[in-house]
Amino acid sequence: MATARASRTQRRTRxxxxxxxxxxxxxxEVFSSHGFRGSTIDQIAEVAGMSKPNLLYYFRTKEAIHGALIARVLDTWLEPLRAFDAKGNPESEIRSYIRRKLEMARDFPRESRLFAxxxxxxxxxxxxxxxxPLKSLVDEKAAVIRTWAKDxxxxxxxxxxxxxxIWSTTQHxxxxxxxxxxxxxxxxxxxxRFEDAARFLEQLFLGGLAIQP
Structure with a gap:
């Protein structure tokens, strides 16, 4: 994944x-509004309040900026799934996952649109x-869910x-x-509306899994 040009220097200053x-x-802001193809370096520089040459010192291309953003978003987006605990109570784990995903939809809407x-x-x-990495993580958590069902x-x-x-309903x-x-x-x-959504989705998923919501 692309990294900032400046981050590859020996001493990275504040x-x-x-x-x-x-x-x-x-x-x-630019990518989430216009998509990758509809965005330009000039637009990003203008929103950032800096000159294009100055911006290009830190990131050589639009692709590098986009890559750095996507890497960050993907890492953040997967954190709630990583926290899915095999040793936890299934009802609590699923309820927590739904709520954390809704909190991300509430707090990081631009990141969600960027990834979409x-x-x-x-x-x-x-x-x-x-x-x-994503497939491996989902495979791991799918095995947890299968074990809960088997037990x-x-x-x-x-x-x-x-x-x-859960992804589709919360990110909606x-x-x-x-x-x-x-x-x-x-x-x-x-x-x-997010609390209303949380209560409904808990009822939907926990009820569908035969867990008393």
């Missing part, structure tokens, strides 16, 4: 770190991560499609936030 963060924050755009483009920058702690189910379903509240708020209307579209 100013370099701050500039990289400034560029990545601007790029997140990457997948829609065929995942050119993350396909190796999807087939490698009679939850109903038998396809663990992969259970994980996919980030990727389709405008639609969600429009349909709910002013009375129901405040921050409370």
């Amino acid at each position: 100013i370099q770190e701050e500039k990289e963060e400034q560029i990545l924050e601007a790029a997140l 755009n990457e997948i829609l483009q065929g995942a050119p920058n993350v396909i190796d991560e999807l087939k490698g 009679g702690k939850i109903a038998r189910c396809d663990p992969y499609h259970l994980i996919f379903s 509240y980030a990727d389709f936030d405008v639609q969600v708020r429009a349909v709910l209307g002013e009375q129901q579209s405040g921050q409370g």
